[in-house]
Amino acid sequence: MLSIIQSTSFGLCLIAILVFLIVNDEKNERFETEFSYNLNKWHQKGSYLTYKNEHKIFYISEKLQSSSKKTTTLLFLHGFPSSSFDYAKIWSQFSDKHNEQNDINQLVTFDYLGYGFSSKPLNYEYTIFDMADMVDRLLLHLNVHSVVLVAHDVGDTVAQELIRRDNLNNQNNFKISKCILMNGGIMTDIYKPIASQYLMRTKYLNNLISSNYLFRFNFFKNSFSQIFGSLNQPNSTELYDFYLGIRFNNGNKVLPLTINYMSEREQFGNVWYDALNETNIPVLFIYGPADPINPRSTFPQKLRSDLPRVKLSILSELIGHYPQFEDYFTVFQLIKKFIN
Numbered sequence: 152m153l154s155i156i157q158s159t160s161f162g163l164c165l166i167a168i169l170v171f172l173i174v175n176d177e178k179n180e181r182f183e184t185e186f187s188y189n190l191n192k193w194h195q196k197g198s199y200l201t202y203k204n205e206h207k208i209f210y211i212s213e214k215l216q217s218s219s220k221k222t223t224t225l226l227f228l229h230g231f232p233s234s235s236f237d238y239a240k241i242w243s244q245f246s247d248k249h250n251e252q253n254d255i256n257q258l259v260t261f262d263y264l265g266y267g268f269s270s271k272p273l274n275y276e277y278t279i280f281d282m283a284d285m286v287d288r289l290l291l292h293l294n295v296h297s298v299v300l301v302a303h304d305v306g307d308t309v310a311q312e313l314i315r316r317d318n319l320n321n322q323n324n325f326k327i328s329k330c331i332l333m334n335g336g337i338m339t340d341i342y343k344p345i346a347s348q349y350l351m352r353t354k355y356l357n358n359l360i361s362s363n364y365l366f367r368f369n370f371f372k373n374s375f376s377q378i379f380g381s382l383n384q385p386n387s388t389e390l391y392d393f394y395l396g397i398r399f400n401n402g403n404k405v406l407p408l409t410i411n412y413m414s415e416r417e418q419f420g421n422v423w424y425d426a427l428n429e430t431n432i433p434v435l436f437i438y439g440p441a442d443p444i445n446p447r448s449t450f451p452q453k454l455r456s457d458l459p460r461v462k463l464s465i466l467s468e469l470i471g472h473y474p475q476f477e478d479y480f481t482v483f484q485l486i487k488k489f490i491n
């Protein structure tokens with residue numbers, strides 16, 4: 152008798168937990184109230200562009216005062232799994248009136264579908280090709296005909312695809328005048344993903360760890376902070392903003408889909424690598440050497456020997472995977488110098 156009661160209550164408990172998990176997971180949480188001052192300001196700056204009739208792309212376009220007749224638009228392409236907000240620090244350097252801008256008269260950035268403040272449909276095929284299409288669509292919308300690309304992480308791969316299209320008799324609706332890449336996995340053979348990237352690609356397990364119930368701040372924080380240099384760790388406010396950018400619109404649940412870029416790289420990595428080597432567009436690679444994903448023991452040497460026309464700038468040895476965040480002032484100066 153006792154054991155029947157025990158097993159019944161055990162069963163009921165189990166059902167209650169499952170119901171709780173399911174209900175909890177379905178809740179479409181809004182996080183605006185938790186945004187920091189800076190993230191809120193970033194959100195306010197943006198607008199939305201409709202993409203493929205039903206999805207919304209969050210973008211920011213800001214015109215700057217420029218004394219020069221020549222005009223330059225910078226387009227910032229963010230990485231995985233974060234958002235355009237990665238560039239907030241460097242953006243303020245460029246838009247600061249006290250920093251002489253020379254030719255730069257417009258700054259543009261956006262969140263890919265599945266990231267940041269953009270729509271995050273669960274039933275969607277997320278690809279690098281589609282991300283490149285989003286760039287084309289946005290620049291057409293903004294009536295921008297020529298850009299300097301500034302890219303980071305998976306953004307490098309998007310930039311490589313845009314360069315590949317440019318190399319083929321320019322299939323883009325715009326011109327790329329120069330390109331700056333930062334710490335992206337352009338060399339698939341030496342790329343070292345961190346544990347959480349493996350987990351996000353593991354069937355079933357990925358849906359579990361990306362659920363609202365398990366994708367908690369502490370879990371995120373521990374894996375995310377390890378890719379920053381030890382002395383340039385994001386503080387608690389900044390880490391929470393990175394986290395909220397992912398959680399917004401239930402974005403944690405699309406992580407197993409958006410990480411598909413890794414499979415695409417395995418498939419098309421060589422084509423994208425060759426596109427960088429063959430292009431006539433001047434390319435600068437800004438490298439943070441304390442990056443566990445693109446190891447310093449192999450990355451710089453291989454870049455120098457494989458892609459002799461790509462200019463390489465190595466940041467100080469404690470800068471990790473997020474140069475535009477960890478050492479934004481140096482990166483700002485390097486970009487300015489390269490485009491003028």
Ligand SMILES: *[C@@H]1O[C@H](CO)[C@@H](O)[C@H](O)[C@H]1NC(C)=O
Pocket residue numbers: 189386387388389
């Ligand atoms: C973290 O740094 C940001 C600047 O990016 C600052 O606004 C914020 O107050 C800092 N937060 C803490 C807890 O130090």
Ligand SMILES: *[C@@H]1O[C@H](CO)[C@@H](O)[C@H](O)[C@H]1NC(C)=O
Pocket residue numbers: 425428457458459
């Ligand atoms: C890149 O092009 C150079 C010639 O400009 C060539 O020597 C080198 O082998 C190429 N690299 C790769 C990875 O194909």
